Amino acid sequence: MIWSKPKDKHHNPTDEQLLQQYRETGELDILGRLYEQYMPLVYGVCLKYLQDEEQSKDAVMQIFEELIVKVTRHEVKQFRGWLYVLSRNYCLMQLRGEKKYETVAIDDVMESAFVLHPDTDDKEEYLNALQRCMEKLNEAQRQSVELFYLREQCYKEIAEKTGYTLNEVKSFIQNGKRNLKICMEKHGGR
Structure with missing residues (x-):
């Protein structure tokens, strides 16, 4: 050796x-x-x-x-x-x-964040802020939002994959979108 x-x-x-x-x-x-x-x-x-x-x-x-x-x-x-x-x-x-995920819908949710932060025209900065806000969501909301927008899965697929009920999935996505919007408006993801 x-x-x-x-x-x-x-x-x-x-x-x-x-x-x-x-x-x-x-x-x-x-x-x-x-x-x-x-x-x-x-x-x-x-x-x-x-x-x-x-x-x-x-x-x-x-x-x-x-x-x-x-x-x-x-x-x-x-x-x-x-x-x-x-x-x-x-x-x-x-x-x-x-176009592997619905950009229009997620951008619509974040539209006011751009209005409040007009200097946020750098896509990299925007994506970093969005990622930080995603990390602030609770696990169920984050998972549901990611599967729905990033993986283009329907409510039923998400429910089957996660074990949540259909109504829970809808609620997690709706609340997750609202919380993302609030986070982006309030902190720009910080």
Whole structure:
């Protein structure tokens, strides 16, 4: 058996050090080294939202291309968390672009949030705010709203999947939409 000596911290730069090196040099192989260790995380996020292996593999590469530009424009304090949000937002935009969920209805619910926050024209910022508000919903409302809008499931399918009654599902969706609207109006998702 061959024993390898422990790796020296100086030979394994931190995420922050790699980011700084990339920003200073613009060398893609540095960013590639950083991204490579998080590719399984990114793939998992993509698979969760896109629910298609090939589409998720393509998304991993597209997200890297976005990363090349966005990592120089944004202050990144914790790369892993920031990359997770970037990946999730990319997938949500893909779903929105493919009309896999009813965008008009969810936008109608949030319409007043845009009126109250006219500077919220950045879709990424809007999606982040919407995600924060979704996380504030109770479990039953969040699950019902996600299944109804993001997965385009009908009341009956949601009831079968969750074990809630049909009336409970309708109530959770209605109350969830109302709570999302209030959250977006009041806090912009904060």
